[in-house]
Amino acid sequence: MGSMKKLVGGLLLLLASSVTISVLLAISSLTPNCTQVDFYKTQDRYSSWGSHRLAIIVPFRDRFDELLQFAPHIHDFLNKQKIKHTIYVINQVDKLRFNRASLINVGHILSRKDCDYIAMHDVDLLPLNPKLNYSYPENGPFHVASPEYHPKYHYSTFVGGILLLTKEQFELCNGLSNRYWGWGLEDDEFFARMKEAKFNISRPQNINSGIHNTFRHLHDRTVRRRDTARLFNQKEATRKRDRLTGLADVQYELVSTQHITIDQAPIILHNVKLICNYSLTPWCEHKSGNTKKTL
Numbered sequence: 465m466g467s468m469k470k471l472v473g474g475l476l477l478l479l480a481s482s483v484t485i486s487v488l489l490a491i492s493s494l495t496p497n498c499t500q501v502d503f504y505k506t507q508d509r510y511s512s513w514g515s516h517r518l519a520i521i522v523p524f525r526d527r528f529d530e531l532l533q534f535a536p537h538i539h540d541f542l543n544k545q546k547i548k549h550t551i552y553v554i555n556q557v558d559k560l561r562f563n564r565a566s567l568i569n570v571g572h573i574l575s576r577k578d579c580d581y582i583a584m585h586d587v588d589l590l591p592l593n594p595k596l597n598y599s600y601p602e603n604g605p606f607h608v609a610s611p612e613y614h615p616k617y618h619y620s621t622f623v624g625g626i627l628l629l630t631k632e633q634f635e636l637c638n639g640l641s642n643r644y645w646g647w648g649l650e651d652d653e654f655f656a657r658m659k660e661a662k663f664n665i666s667r668p669q670n671i672n673s674g675i676h677n678t679f680r681h682l683h684d685r686t687v688r689r690r691d692t693a694r695l696f697n698q699k700e701a702t703r704k705r706d707r708l709t710g711l712a713d714v715q716y717e718l719v720s721t722q723h724i725t726i727d728q729a730p731i732i733l734h735n736v737k738l739i740c741n742y743s744l745t746p747w748c749e750h751k752s753g754n755t756k757k758t759l
């Protein structure tokens with residue numbers, strides 16, 4: 465009898481909590497729209513901003529303090545250039561190693577119906593010189609974070625940091641390789657893809673600033689150690705042009721989407737679980753017991 469009571473009590477509790485959850489859900493679906501994706505379209509004063517819309521794609525994990533600076537800065541910077549834009553933060557929420565390239569592939573997929581070009585954008589690199597041009601790159605990919613002006617990377621084939629492509633250009637390359645778990649090299653492989661596609665990659669020129677005042681670089685190496693481990697045959701496998709993986713086969717689960725605003729900057733935050741193909745990339749997991757060190 466006693467256990468029967470417990471059972472009934474437990475069921476009531478369960479019922480009550482599911483009612484609470486559905487009430488909460490109902491309330492959240494009634495709250496006003498703050499996605500602002502369509503906001504600019506309806507505003508007359510934006511009619512002179514042209515027909516293109518830029519998706520700022522920020523591959524992300526555990527960089528909230530940097531995002532707090534990045535989002536208001538880039539929003540303001542692009543508004544001054546009259547660039548219609550939406551900021552997409554692609555937050556990797558699985559337990560695998562960080563995969564910047566796959567997150568950008570996912571960002572492209574999740575933004576392509578609303579935007580016709582993308583910027584792959586590091587969260588820790590803020591453009592300072594207003595002459596850095598974020599317009600629709602109709603002549604070919606535009607590498608904003610040129611090695612001539614980047615605070616840190618100066619090799620001539622560097623295409624990381626900030627890179628603009630039209631949706632079509634990105635698709636022609638099959639996006640980025642999904643093999644790059646951990647830090648580095650995915651952008652060099654993407655350079656090979658762009659070369660092969662015979663794209664005309666251009667960069668800012670004559671903008672009257674130098675490596676110290678064109679960008680602000682937020683990354684603090686002593687606080688945030690990079691995951692540079694090379695596991696299994698990762699080193700050999702990631703030195704080659706990958707003709708197998710890319711945009712077409714990136715595997716992920718969209719866990720949830722949140723709309724947040726930092727100062728005046730609206731952000732679409734997609735929480736994404738990447739799915740690893742273990743036979744292809746066994747190095748996608750942290751070595752056991754090494755998690756803290758490699759994060």
Ligand SMILES: *[C@@H]1O[C@H](CO)[C@@H](O)[C@H](O)[C@H]1NC(C)=O
Pocket residue numbers: 493494495496497502
């Ligand atoms: C939010 O926007 C969507 C799509 O534009 C629309 O269908 C929905 O009714 C809007 N919700 C509110 C509360 O305005």
Ligand SMILES: *[C@@H]1O[C@H](CO)[C@@H](O)[C@H](O)[C@H]1NC(C)=O
Pocket residue numbers: 597598599600601602603
């Ligand atoms: C920016 O780039 C676009 C497209 O390449 C070009 O049409 C435009 O003139 C450029 N704007 C400036 C200020 O250089």
Ligand SMILES: *[C@@H]1O[C@H](CO)[C@@H](O)[C@H](O)[C@H]1NC(C)=O
Pocket residue numbers: 603604664665666
């Ligand atoms: C390459 O891009 C530059 C800068 O946008 C442009 O001036 C040039 O005409 C392009 N060249 C070709 C071959 O498309």
Ligand SMILES: *[C@@H]1O[C@H](CO)[C@@H](O)[C@H](O)[C@H]1NC(C)=O
Pocket residue numbers: 708741742743744
């Ligand atoms: C993993 O990659 C291999 C080699 O490309 C492929 O044959 C296999 O279908 C992939 N597995 C999954 C689950 O996608």
